[in-house]
Amino acid sequence: MTRSAIRAALAAVLSIGMAPAQQVLINAAGATFPYPMYSKWFDEYHKKFPNLQFNYQSIGSGGGIQQVTAGTVDFGATDGPMNDAQLKEFRDKRGCEILHFPTVMGADVPVYNLPGVSQQLNFTPEALAGIFLGTVKKWNDPELAKPNPGVKLPATDIVVVHRSDGSGTTYVWVDYLTKISKEWETKVGRGTSVNWPVGLGGKGNEGVSGQVKQTPNSVGYVELIYAVQNKMAYGKVKNAAGAFVQADLSSVTAAAAGAMKEMPDDFRVSITNAPGNASYPISSFTWLLIPSKIQDATKRKAITDFLQWMLKDGQNMTEPLAYARLPQPVIAKETKAISKIQ
Amino acid sequence: MSASSTTVTGTRPSGRVQLFLRRLRGGDEAAYLITLAGAISVLLVTALLVVELYQNSGVSRRAFGWSFLGTSIWDPVAGKFGALPFIYGTLVTSALALLIGIPLGVGAAIFLAELAPPRISDALTFLIELLAAVPSVIFGLLGIFILVPILRSAEPALRSLLGWTPLFQGPFYGVSLLAGGVVLSVMIVPFIISISREVILAVPADQREAALALGATRWETTWDVVVPYARKGIMGSIFLALARSLGETMAVTMVIGNDPRIHASLFAPGYSIAAVIANEFTEATGDLYQGALIELGLVLFALTMVINAVARVLVASTGKEGTA
């Protein structure tokens, strides 16, 4: 009597949380930049196909690259494309290629918390470089005062907030700073994790926006939607053509327009400091990192089906979340590239 | 010598083995072996832990050698890693925690052990020991939303009072070494109180009686006789609290500011070993980066090991000798 009871209890325990046989759980990790978009997409896709679950953990682009290379997740996500050394490491470790698939376009905005200032601030490239290099220390520095006539800037210290984790959002930001500041290029350079000259670290886009929200006189960089969803003030940035542009769907789309002519086959392209009067200078594509060989047939089908859906229905959901949809030529090129996943 | 004298053929097991088998059937040996397995498991797990840490940090150890401990650069882009900023942050926050926690803790322990009526003492000790059970992440939660804003509003006062020292200069953002130290102090105080109280209670009655007989007041007895007698144990409790604070992760990560640089001022943000591992481990791209973080884990492990050993010696030696 007791023995069968024990066996039954053991079976019950071992099956705790066991889902019905056809549940497919796909694990992914990476960028926090597109996290609001991805979490919406995966939620909608799950409603469509209840047996498919895409578990996406927003741990930063560096994490996405690392974990997909280590093989601990099925695919990754990043806004800083993998460089050649990282591509080689993936090839060596996993024996196949890593493919970049652009999903949406977004923008890094300079978000700030300045009590007493209600106007939207204009930032020049020099001001941004100076702030993050630590050479522009106070809010009423001439670099900030000049483009903002009529705004009463306080004489307080600027609190810089950057990312403490490996981040594609960082990559986009420092990629831009490297392009517009020689000093930044030599002193710091570009990467998903850099040696910041000044500032506090926040974990993820969530952490940086959280930190800026809590800290008066602070400035940080986050993906546009984080500033919008949390009703935080963000500034306009002067683009290569000399105009102060606010990040939104049209200015990000304009930035991508110039890059269309030179879209490489592997989709790794930077659109920061793009030419054009209406372009927002700190825009970027964001990519899913998908291995070219996926062993599990169910997972492979689920992922390729999702990509097809993402390029059609998914693109219709981007605008309410302030991400720009992919340009049509890119969508066409990507749809062909899906067949590379074996 | 065979216990059984009826055997003749050489195929029978020898006496020692027979004894073993008899005890095995009787259950004694089985119990011994099974429990021994449990004990050996502990040794195996610990050995495995050390081996894994050592092996997986190999890339970094070979690249940087001992200079890892003295370098203050943490540059993932250039592939240069050094442990100094994190060792600094860990030690500074723990030192601050002790600075706040020792007077508070020892004072409370004295009150609970010597001066308070027993019922009140028991009730308060109960409450304080519950504080030790509060998870670290909850301290972090309260740290972000209560402590940091309080520190921000207390900053002008602190600056005017202590701004002449380099410890309280420079800009203050809320998250800082100071915040880390204060949160840690709240977390380690229950340990200091709990152990010190027990150690003080364990001081033999004749010490107290002798002092009182010589005409000392209640307080003089406590402060000049009992506490010195217990001082080794109290020191031990402090070291134990220190070991605990060195390894604290979550609460510190949430309030320290995450800046891998060495600043003299407590107002500045900093970084501890545990915090940087927690923040950067999942995204350490490349073997060298990950190896450096694991090497940091090894350093932390070694640090806590040494401090724990000192603590054990101190706590154990109380009462062994009569220290006047």
Added chain:
Amino acid sequence: MLSLTGLCTFVAAGALVFILGYLFVHGASSLNWDFFTKLPKPVGESGGGMANAIVGSAKLLLLAALVGVPIGFLGGVYLAEFGGSAFSSIVRYTTDLLNGVPSIVMGIFAYTLIVLPQKHFSTLAGGLALGVMMIPIAIRSSEEFLRAVPLSLREGAMALGASKTTAILTVVIPAAKHGILTGIMLNLARVAGETAPLLFTSFGNRYWSPGWEQPTSALPVMIFTYAIAPYDDWHQQAWSAGFVLLTLVLAVNVVARLMLSSRGPAAR
């Protein structure tokens, strides 16, 4: 001096009351049925709950207990009943060493041991990290309560002809079971709140985690994730989760300590 030391005490004791009170005020008010039954919602949308985190934590604790309690208990029996040699001192020293390992280092250990070779995050890795953390305390507390059983009971059993094993199983352990049980409860309550070892072992999951081989959500990790984010709705959920976690942990602690103090270790 009385007043000064008394002040210290009330500050220390007051801290707990404050923490509990604050969490109650902020967390309890927004606790609703959704919190316990719903899954998290997409980023930026309000609502949703932490049902999967609660179940995830429960699974992790179950696994931790399966790992930590047997090894700890058996090791404790060994030290109490067969101890005394140099080997026992080595075991005790190693136990203390293991106890002093910071929880984040435990996480690294489980990551290199299980996550890397298996190539995925899992409940198994998280449970193992927590289980190893339970071992030292389990050994120490088991040993203590077994030792506290009076020698007379053991000798009585031996005098009646029982072998060592029979004596241990039928006399010593039952006499100490009270204390050992409370020790296990306290141990579980402690690891229930651990976050650091889970960050790169059980990782995180927005959905239910089937079985033991997939990443899982856990209550302390959710608190951390939601607390450092900017969304006010998430902050609210972090308070609620913190309240739930703290209440459970403290409840277990209070019950265990009351059980311990009501009956002395040598009570029949």
